[in-house]
Amino acid sequence: MTVTDRELVIQEFDNARYPSGGSTLGESWLGIYQTLMWYEGPLLHIKESNDLRKSKRWQEAARKAELYISNALGIAPAELPVLVDRMMKLPRWSQVEQRNNPLGNGLRTLVGEVLRRWGDTRFDYRQEERTVLWFPGIQMPGRSADPKIDVLAVRDQPKAVISCKWSYRHDRISDVTNECQEYKAAAMKRQNMGLKYYLVTNEFDGQRLDKVLNQPCVDALVHIHLPLALHLLDGGTLLMHAGRGDRRLLDMAEFVAMTSEW
DSSP states (O other): OOOOHHHHHHHHHHTSOOTTSSOOTTTHHHHHHHHHOOEETTEEOSSOHHHHHHOHHHHHHHHHHHHHHHHHHTSOGGGHHHHSOTTTTSTTTTTOSOOHHHHHHHHHHHHHHHHHHHSOTTSEEEEEEEHHHHSTTOOOTTSOSSOEEEEEEEESEEEEEEEEESOOOGGGHHHHHHHHHHHHHHHHHTTOTTOEEEEEEOOOOHHHHHHHHTOTTOSEEEETTHHHHHHHOOSSHHHHHHHTTOTTEEEHHHHHHHGGGO
């Protein structure tokens, strides 16, 4: 029997190391990191390669991230490289030179799976749904002729569009805003006034995260593990958002639990 890419990714997620003995919502971030995160030379990849090579600040942040994750797993930092990058080490992807597409697909798969397992069961969490099937006539500038939604939460009608981006360049942040506005405008035409739009990411650049939070269209910025992102930041408005309990800045576990309020 042929094993699908989705099944392969979820299998690696389930077979990852968990201190509690098995995947739970609270430890799901550890499974995602072990499945998708990787090393850039001696450093954990938390930023673009050039920054890791040239910036002492990002090199130190990578070492802090390595120690943080290792402590959460109960292992020595030297053991972490063996545990991460589980997906790309599989024969299915081991010869792929560019990891961007597999990485994006892996993140979408795991975000959808975490929602399916621990999110509100009233919703159907669908992946890669054709946009035009739910929002006829929608225009997505700069997207493919047949764009797809990463994860769509449906209960009779669409309730939430969930965009999944492992990281994003500073010059592509406007894409998030444009996408959000198009979805909500199309939803209003269908009298679906309550459509929500979320961005799930593992971006660690505080300025980039701040820019998304400054987009009023986006209902919330969701980080795979917000405590780590805050741990690596020296300051900035992101810490201010977190300090006042802003519900537009969420850890993924908080976000999944919040689906019961939709």
